[in-house]
Amino acid sequence: SPGILNHSSKWRYSTKVEYKPIRSVLVANRGEIAVRVFRACTELGIKSVAIYSKEDRAHIHRLKADESYLVGEGLPPVQAYLNIPEIIKICKDHGIDAVHPGYGFLSERSDFAQAVIDEGIRFIGPTPEVVYKMGDKVAARDAAIAAGVPIVPGTDGPITTKEEAKEFCIKHGLPVIFKAAYGGGGRGMRVVRKMEEVEENFQRASSEALSAFGNGAMFIEKFIERPRHIEVQLLGDRAGNVVHLYERDCSVQRRHQKVVEMAPAPHLDPKIRQQMTDLAVKLAKHVGYENAGTVEFLCDEQNNFYFIEVNARLQVEHTVTEEITGIDLVQSQIRIAEGMTLPELGISQDQIKPSGFAIQCRVTTEDPAKNFQPDTGRIEVFRSGEGMGIRLDGASAFAGAIISPYYDSLLVKVIAHSKDLQSACAKLNRALREFRVRGVKTNIPFLLNVLENQKFLNGAVDTYFIDENPQLFK
Numbered sequence: 001s002p003g004i005l006n007h008s009s010k011w012r013y014s015t016k017v018e019y020k021p022i023r024s025v026l027v028a029n030r031g032e033i034a035v036r037v038f039r040a041c042t043e044l045g046i047k048s049v050a051i052y053s054k055e056d057r058a059h060i061h062r063l064k065a066d067e068s069y070l071v072g073e074g075l076p077p078v079q080a081y082l083n084i085p086e087i088i089k090i091c092k093d094h095g096i097d098a099v100h101p102g103y104g105f106l107s108e109r110s111d112f113a114q115a116v117i118d119e120g121i122r123f124i125g126p127t128p129e130v131v132y133k134m135g136d137k138v139a140a141r142d143a144a145i146a147a148g149v150p151i152v153p154g155t156d157g158p159i160t161t162k163e164e165a166k167e168f169c170i171k172h173g174l175p176v177i178f179k180a181a182y183g184g185g186g187r188g189m190r191v192v193r194k195m196e197e198v199e200e201n202f203q204r205a206s207s208e209a210l211s212a213f214g215n216g217a218m219f220i221e222k223f224i225e226r227p228r229h230i231e232v233q234l235l236g237d238r239a240g241n242v243v244h245l246y247e248r249d250c251s252v253q254r255r256h257q258k259v260v261e262m263a264p265a266p267h268l269d270p271k272i273r274q275q276m277t278d279l280a281v282k283l284a285k286h287v288g289y290e291n292a293g294t295v296e297f298l299c300d301e302q303n304n305f306y307f308i309e310v311n312a313r314l315q316v317e318h319t320v321t322e323e324i325t326g327i328d329l330v331q332s333q334i335r336i337a338e339g340m341t342l343p344e345l346g347i348s349q350d351q352i353k354p355s356g357f358a359i360q361c362r363v364t365t366e367d368p369a370k371n372f373q374p375d376t377g378r379i380e381v382f383r384s385g386e387g388m389g390i391r392l393d394g395a396s397a398f399a400g401a402i403i404s405p406y407y408d409s410l411l412v413k414v415i416a417h418s419k420d421l422q423s424a425c426a427k428l429n430r431a432l433r434e435f436r437v438r439g440v441k442t443n444i445p446f447l448l449n450v451l452e453n454q455k456f457l458n459g460a461v462d463t464y465f466i467d468e469n470p471q472l473f474k
């Protein structure tokens with residue numbers, strides 16, 4: 001996503017980091033990802049530290065940590081987790097060695113990474129400079145060009161007038177996609193296919209962006225028809241070593257947001273896989289990428305692929321890569337932040353051998369029958385699917401848990417690992433059928449429809465799949 005340019009004028013980089021063992025990690029996040037990081041800490045013998053808003057005072061992520069501290073009293077629920085000075089103060093007051101930002105919240109804020117480092121605390125992620133560059137769409141595209149990575153044709157920078165929009169469309173042709181320059185998470189996008197609709201759509205998209213993100217500036221890109229979303233997982237260290245952990249396919253999306261993710265990408269031409277992974281590594285080396293990150297591409301039906309963005313953080317779908325490679329990405333992140341190199345961690349490119357097929361679905365507390373409206377309340381009954389090849393990553397999935405309206409609606413990620421796409425889907429399907437959730441609605445009926453769709457089972461879906469198959473909602 002284009003990210004937030006909130007400090008461009010007073011920006012300065014200081015990346016002087018003292019590498020030494022990490023004894024405690026504060027997770028500046030909540031829910032599922034906080035618990036995921038605490039688990040890695042515990043396995044490494046590192047103390048885990050939670051922060052929680054007052055709305056989350058009874059949330060399980062607080063109880064899963066060795067220590068926990070209230071943040072953002074008096075602030076709205078989301079703002080509580082964005083309160084940088086208070087999070088830094090907690091770290092200083094309690095002698096915390098490192099901060100993990102998770103995904104969402106402060107994870108792509110270079111000013112946060114910098115504030116952490118300025119206090120002599122380790123930031124478990126790339127340097128602030130790299131977080132900044134990768135969050136700035138123009139800088140990220142420039143880096144891709146410099147590394148020889150093909151990009152989607154687009155405007156050179158944010159534009160603000162309908163005349164500029166029209167000019168781009170005349171020059172490059174239709175269809176195009178408008179993206180909020182300061183948006184993200186798949187929100188604020190609009191596809192335009194007719195020249196006479198360019199100006200009006202631009203005005204509307206821009207005013208939507210203004211009210212949603214506080215800035216009406218837009219990017220325009222050529223719209224790639226029927227793309228698959230394929231992304232490459234990377235790990236880099238302070239010595240400049242970078243490896244890829246192969247790719248994920250995240251084409252199953254609803255409103256440009258990922259719903260089902262898998263690794264490896266089904267039917268991907270091995271030559272294309274080689275090119276994509278090589279270019280992703282080249283880009284990472286070019287910018288001095290340290291820690292875990294992802295390079296995202298769109299791939300069209302003719303096997304042309306285009307860079308769209310770098311996510312300079314851990315992603316929701318990192319699990320499927322862990323399953324096929326056997327590498328714990330969060331533990332690797334922590335070790336890299338301690339200063340260990342990839343060779344010291346026993347990670348070298350020729351030893352990363354993907355095995356089998358992994359697929360994840362995001363079980364959310366949303367009602368597919370009501371246009372995925374979030375549901376809230378108390379979970380009265382909860383039983384989960386289990387058994388061979390099933391992994392569950394969650395935080396509030398148990399009887400008695402209160403699902404609040406304040407945060408995103410992810411309940412649990414269900415991951416299946418098996419020898420191939422069909423058998424992994426059969427496992428996931430079987431596990432989802434074992435779930436019993438009463439008290440709040442979930443999207444499980446919808447996920448089961450996806451997992452039973454023949455086109456899906458053939459591994460032949462692109463980002464149009466959900467939109468073109470309204471029967472999946474029933």
Ligand code: ADP
Binds near residue numbers: 256298
């Ligand atoms: P965000 O950062 O908001 O998630 P991305 O740039 O990663 O946005 O795009 C999210 C999704 O939107 C992509 O996976 C793809 O489905 C769609 N998309 C984005 N850009 C294009 C494009 N130029 N052509 C076609 N689809 C696109």
